[in-house]
Amino acid sequence: MSRRQKVVLVLLLGSQFMVAVDFSILNVALPVVGEGLGFPLARLQWIATSFALAAAGFTLLLGRIADLFGRKRLFIGGMALLGLSSALGGLATTPEVLLAARVLQGLATAAVTPAGLSLLTTAFREGPQRDRALGLNGALMSAGFTTGALLGGLLTDLLSWRWAFLINVPVAAAVVALAPALLTDSRIVCRHRLDVPGAVTVTGGLLALVYGLTRAGESGWGDPVALTALVAGAALLLAFRGVERRSAAPLVPVRIMRRRTVVWGNAAGLIAFATETSLVFLLTLYLQEVLGYSALATGLAFGVLGLGTVLGGMLGGRAVSRFGGRATILGGGAVQAAATASLVALGTSGGWIWLVLAAAFVGGVGNMLLIVAFMVTATSGLPDSEQGLATGLATMTQQVGITLGIPVMSAIVAARTGTGAGAAPEAVLSGVSVAFAVNSALVLAASLLAAHRLGGGNRARGRGRGQAGHSAE
Known part of the structure; x- marks a missing residue:
């Protein structure tokens, strides 16, 4: 540089x-x-x-x-x-x-x-x-x-x-x-007018979707307001797709959404953010409700997760350059999934904190490898004139993933424990254990599917030769 x-x-x-x-x-x-x-x-x-x-x-x-x-x-x-x-x-x-x-x-x-x-x-x-x-x-x-x-x-x-x-x-x-x-x-180089119908439908759809997910996390998935917002969000996003097909200057050109790097890179990113943010929620429940940790002690324990993600971020760029986005998505997802799956073994004694710390660190490394690969993949092979759109899509994926994960995992825990506040430590442990297993399965399945769908289109650029994403169409 x-x-x-x-x-x-x-x-x-x-x-x-x-x-x-x-x-x-x-x-x-x-x-x-x-x-x-x-x-x-x-x-x-x-x-x-x-x-x-x-x-x-x-x-x-x-x-x-x-x-x-x-x-x-x-x-x-x-x-x-x-x-x-x-x-x-x-x-x-x-x-x-x-x-x-x-x-x-x-x-x-x-x-x-x-x-x-x-x-x-x-x-x-x-x-x-x-x-x-x-x-x-x-x-x-x-x-x-x-x-x-x-x-x-x-x-x-x-x-x-x-x-x-x-x-x-x-x-x-x-x-x-x-x-x-x-x-x-x-x-x-983009001198088109702003696609107002597309802007209205996608913004309204995203607002309704995020509100519905947030409301469901607070009031349950059976809440009528949450369900209405989710249905409205889905309808507006479907309407947005129809608007973009007919627009002369679409907000999101259809050809971009046909690129494998954009679609499957963002799919991997959505699951990466949804699973890791919800994992923090699950570990908070475990540390405070099962092991009896204070909020401060819980926050300090998550410092290990932060160290893992920082290391993963430092390694992520090198991994993508050497092995390619597809391999890094697969490797990072596998590491995160294995670390999360190990948490199913947690028990009620204080000695299990060492497994929590080790899994959080290793999982953080894997998660950040996955996130860096998602960002590189989702923005590769596009001209400079469309980088704002590409990074906007990636940022939207991040925000929706962060919002989506906790309500889903919270519903799994609630279904298993059968009660809310005041649940016994054993019941909370049972609920979070099932959620850990689902969380691990989701990230592994998403990584495998994204890697499979990317195919050879996002090959490693070994030692500076070539560029990722060129055959992503």
């Missing part, structure tokens, strides 16, 4: 790290935030849900807007909005103002993530340099999720929950000040 590329890489990776920190920094502070602003307990989850709805619902649209009107412009605007909305959240005195700030933070994330990723993919040629950059991006984003949880607890205990918002302000200001001089946008 040239010196300028390294500086650009630091700036873009730093912004993605900040977004990842922002995603998780409030999780441990939610009860304190609720007390400070008078949030009713029933509405507390909306602090997280309002962010997730905006981040997932608008990411595909804003990724395509980055292609049409300029990635650099959208990236800088998104970072400015993130700084302003964080200031608003830190100074909020009512629940309504805080929720508005969280929605704006979600919109900013939906702009910054695909725009930043597309700036990253267009700054580095497809091949080993881009693989390494995306691997470092995955490592730092994973580190950001872990850092956010720890930093949120420290700031809340030592200062105030408001600093979980305010810490973003100087970082965002620095990025906005430096980005105009450091970033160069590729010439915009």
Whole structure:
């Protein structure tokens, strides 16, 4: 990499790290935030849900807007909005103002993530340099999720929950000040008008889908509101597909959705995010409800998972460059599945913590190998003019996967235990053991299927020869 590329890489990776920190920094502070602003307990989850709805619902649209009107412009605007909305959240005195700030933070994330990723993919040629950059991006984003949880607890205990918002302000200001001089946008070749019907149907569909999944996780899969939202989301996404087939300038061209790298790369990514985020939920249940760990001790235990994902991110780019996206998806999925399957053996004694730590570390490595391979595969073989769309699709996959995993695994645990709060440790262990087995089977099946469907179209680029994804059609 040239010196300028390294500086650009630091700036873009730093912004993605900040977004990842922002995603998780409030999780441990939610009860304190609720007390400070008078949030009713029933509405507390909306602090997280309002962010997730905006981040997932608008990411595909804003990724395509980055292609049409300029990635650099959208990236800088998104970072400015993130700084302003964080200031608003830190100074909020009512629940309504805080929720508005969280929605704006979600919109900013939906702009910054695909725009930043597309700036990253267009700054580095497809091949080993881009693989390494995306691997470092995955490592730092994973580190950001872990850092956010720890930093949120420290700031809340030592200062105030408001600093979980305010810490973003100087970082965002620095990025906005430096980005105009450091970033160069590729010439915009997409001069089409925005596909408004496609934008309305896909954004509405994603909003309904994420809301339905979140509601189902809170109220159960039989909840009428959750089912109505899920049906509405599915109907709108089907309508979006029909709109795109007839549109002269579609938001998502049909030819892109026919590419094996795009379809099966994103399918692998969806399962990777759904299984790993839900695994954290399952391990939280096990550590706190079976072994009796405190929230702080549980958070510290997950530091091992964070170390594993950082290592996986550092190795992921090299693995894709040497073995190809297909082999890395298969290998990473197999490692994650084996580590998760070992957790079925967990018992009720404290000595099993060593298996938890070992499996979390190894599974984290495998999961990040899978995620880096998904990102490289899903963005390979596409021109610079469509990188915003490709990274928007990948970001949407990430957000939906994060939202999907926990409700599904929660339903499995609930079905097995037959009760909610107050379940005996043995009943909770029985439920999470079944969920561990399902989780492992899902990631293994998805990895095998994605590798099979990718076939030879995403071959290894051994030692810099050729480029992945060229025969993905």
